[in-house]
Amino acid sequence: MTGMTLAAAIPPIPAPHIEYLQLSPMLAVFGAALVGILAEAFVPRRHRYATQVGIALAGLAASFGLILYLAQAGYATTKADLAAMGAVAVDGPSLFLQGVITLVAVVAVLQFAERRLEPRSGAGAAVDAFAPEAAAVPGSDAERRAATSGHATTEIYPLTMFAVGGMLLFPAASDLLTMFVALEVFSLPLYLMCALARRRRLLSQEAAVKYFLLGAFSSAFFLFGLALVYGYAGSVQFGQIARVVEGTATVTPALANTTGNDALLLIGLAMLGVGLLFKVGAVPFHMWTPDVYQGAPTPVTGFMAAATKVAAFGAMLRLLYVAFPGLAWDWRPVLWGVAILTMVAGAVIAVTQTDVKRLLAYSSVAHAGFILTGVIALNQHGIGAVLFYLAAYSFVTLGAFAVVTLVRDADGEATHLSRWAGLGRRSPLLAAVFALFLLAFAGIPLTSGFTGKFAVFQAAASGGAMPLVIVGVLSSAVAAFFYIRVIVLMFFSDPRADGPTVAVPSALTGTAIALGAVVTVVLGVAPEYFLHLANQASLLVR
Amino acid sequence: MNPVNYLYLAALLFTIGAVGVLVRRNAIVLFMCVELMLNACNLALVTFSRLHGNLDGQIIAFFTMVVAAAEVVVGLAIIVSVFRTRHSASVDDTNLMKL
Numbered sequence: 001m002t003g004m005t006l007a008a009a010i011p012p013i014p015a016p017h018i019e020y021l022q023l024s025p026m027l028a029v030f031g032a033a034l035v036g037i038l039a040e041a042f043v044p045r046r047h048r049y050a051t052q053v054g055i056a057l058a059g060l061a062a063s064f065g066l067i068l069y070l071a072q073a074g075y076a077t078t079k080a081d082l083a084a085m086g087a088v089a090v091d092g093p094s095l096f097l098q099g100v101i102t103l104v105a106v107v108a109v110l111q112f113a114e115r116r117l118e119p120r121s122g123a124g125a126a127v128d129a130f131a132p133e134a135a136a137v138p139g140s141d142a143e144r145r146a147a148t149s150g151h152a153t154t155e156i157y158p159l160t161m162f163a164v165g166g167m168l169l170f171p172a173a174s175d176l177l178t179m180f181v182a183l184e185v186f187s188l189p190l191y192l193m194c195a196l197a198r199r200r201r202l203l204s205q206e207a208a209v210k211y212f213l214l215g216a217f218s219s220a221f222f223l224f225g226l227a228l229v230y231g232y233a234g235s236v237q238f239g240q241i242a243r244v245v246e247g248t249a250t251v252t253p254a255l256a257n258t259t260g261n262d263a264l265l266l267i268g269l270a271m272l273g274v275g276l277l278f279k280v281g282a283v284p285f286h287m288w289t290p291d292v293y294q295g296a297p298t299p300v301t302g303f304m305a306a307a308t309k310v311a312a313f314g315a316m317l318r319l320l321y322v323a324f325p326g327l328a329w330d331w332r333p334v335l336w337g338v339a340i341l342t343m344v345a346g347a348v349i350a351v352t353q354t355d356v357k358r359l360l361a362y363s364s365v366a367h368a369g370f371i372l373t374g375v376i377a378l379n380q381h382g383i384g385a386v387l388f389y390l391a392a393y394s395f396v397t398l399g400a401f402a403v404v405t406l407v408r409d410a411d412g413e414a415t416h417l418s419r420w421a422g423l424g425r426r427s428p429l430l431a432a433v434f435a436l437f438l439l440a441f442a443g444i445p446l447t448s449g450f451t452g453k454f455a456v457f458q459a460a461a462s463g464g465a466m467p468l469v470i471v472g473v474l475s476s477a478v479a480a481f482f483y484i485r486v487i488v489l490m491f492f493s494d495p496r497a498d499g500p501t502v503a504v505p506s507a508l509t510g511t512a513i514a515l516g517a518v519v520t521v522v523l524g525v526a527p528e529y530f531l532h533l534a535n536q537a538s539l540l541v542r
Numbered sequence: 543m544n545p546v547n548y549l550y551l552a553a554l555l556f557t558i559g560a561v562g563v564l565v566r567r568n569a570i571v572l573f574m575c576v577e578l579m580l581n582a583c584n585l586a587l588v589t590f591s592r593l594h595g596n597l598d599g600q601i602i603a604f605f606t607m608v609v610a611a612a613e614v615v616v617g618l619a620i621i622v623s624v625f626r627t628r629h630s631a632s633v634d635d636t637n638l639m640k641l
Binding site: 236 | 549559560573582586590593594598599605613617619620621623624633637639
């Protein structure tokens with residue numbers, strides 16, 4: 001009898017209503033990841049490479065097609081709404097950033113699949129940039145055996161798919177729990193991918209350890225921030241948090257008690273901010289960036305630098321604009337400070353770098369600062385400008401790191417800047433393309449970098465952040481100095497006799513670099529359509 | 543007992559974990575400190591759940607446990623592979639890259 005009364009007392013749990021169509025871009029990518037794992041288990045070793053690349057590209061293509069369909073069907077504008085019981089927002093910014101992330105992932109997978117740059121293994125098999133057997137100790141017999149027999153870590157493709165799936169969810173997450181889970185889903189595969197370099201494996205493992213420990217540390221901060229904000233608002237949904245912060249929510253006795261304590265809210269928001277600023281690599285949470293960018297396999301670095309930034313800034317926009325607009329007077333001054341520090345420190349420290357990958361890492365820190373000025377604008381222009389900047393920046397970054405994979409000597413990639421001297425005489429085309437990317441980083445007119453910077457600075461100025469714009473322009477000038485120094489080094493100094501060779505890539509890396517260059521020029525010369533698109537997509541659903 | 547005391551305990555555990563990450567040198571101990579921080583979050587979540595009288599916090603605590611388990615899998619894989627290479631788990635020894 002007691003069982004009966006208990007069962008009667010507990011209300012039935014309603015089955016959640018899931019909008020599969022709106023979630024299908026993410027489901028396609030996660031599906032491809034799961035199929036990839038099965039393929040890893042059941043497909044014979046010699047067929048795995050082709051199978052995995054095929055599955056990954058098919059999943060990404062399906063996802064991009066579904067995103068286009070959803071955007072076409074009006075889910076970015078008129079039909080924008082929350083899906084999956086309010087956990088996922090399907091709106092303009094989500095779909096725009098998801099589209100950018102899938103395109104970035106396609107280009108990254110093309111680079112991962114490149115097998116012409118490394119010399120063939122003893123058995124004559126073409127090999128890629130990843131460790132033949134990640135579990136084998138560097139320099140051991142097991143590693144040598146795996147290397148001569150031409151094994152490859154094809155697990156990289158399912159790992160990439162999981163990371164991409166998390167990144168698609170991150171900017172769309174509309175409650176703190178979904179955001180935290182997405183953060184972990186895309187971070188955990190990235191930690192592993194950093195450790196998989198074929199050459200310089202000690203550096204690669206070191207990068208993975210640093211990234212993992214600091215990443216886990218920062219996500220613990222994010223989680224404690226989540227707990228405190230939940231304690232304040234009694235909910236983790238962004239809409240409900242915003243209502244509680246603004247004081248328009250129905251007040252329960254518990255809520256009346258906790259909302260009296262602003263410390264919960266302010267400390268909670270600060271800790272959430274630490275987690276997100278770590279992921280975008282803003283000063284003072286940028287310490288991992290140079291080491292991880294340098295140690296990770298270069299194709300992974302390019303993917304990480306481009307896609308993580310897109311996903312994390314998307315999440316930051318949604319968190320600050322949807323959940324905490326009522327606290328703008330509190331978070332804007334802090335972000336002002338962070339943005340100024342990030343722009344100045346990124347640009348100044350980059351001047352002293354002697355390694356190309358570290359140089360690009362500090363340049364990515366400086367760019368995080370420029371994008372933050374757009375976030376601080378706190379108006380709709382700001383959202384559009386940030387979306388456009390992210391799209392422009394990610395393709396330049398992918399292209400630049402793809403160029404780095406081609407300049408090689410006997411030990412693999414020649415990343416020391418002195419080795420790049422006179423590259424323009426030896427290989428004018430490659431040096432010209434790299435110069436184009438550097439000019440785009442510097443924000444020279446007629447490249448996508450100029451349009452992006454102009455858009456975020458304009459938004460920041462109209463949002464009343466003029467001093468920030470002045471600091472931004474000044475640090476852009478400092479940054480331009482070291483980009484131009486590299487161009488001068490490539491074109492106006494004599495090539496060294498023992499200098500690096502420029503490897504001729506297959507069509508895969510060739511496509512990646514060409515796409516980067518085309519997007520850079522098109523977004524610089526004729527940006528109207530894409531600016532319009534980004535502005536149209538700039539309505540966050542609440 | 544006033545549930546707010548559990549919040550003080552959670553904050554204390556979180557701080558111990560954070561300080562541990564900053565001062566300890568062994569990667570495994572660092573990692574355990576991060577786990578301590580995650581569990582402090584769980585305690586805070588469950589306490590807030592009790593304060594508000596809704597179940598959200600308890601459900602989030604389950605998610606946190608799953609995430610922590612996944613993090614252990616990835617983290618130990620990386621730390622063990624570094625240990626086998628260098629025969630040391632000290633984070634001071636992993637210093638090939640400097641500013």
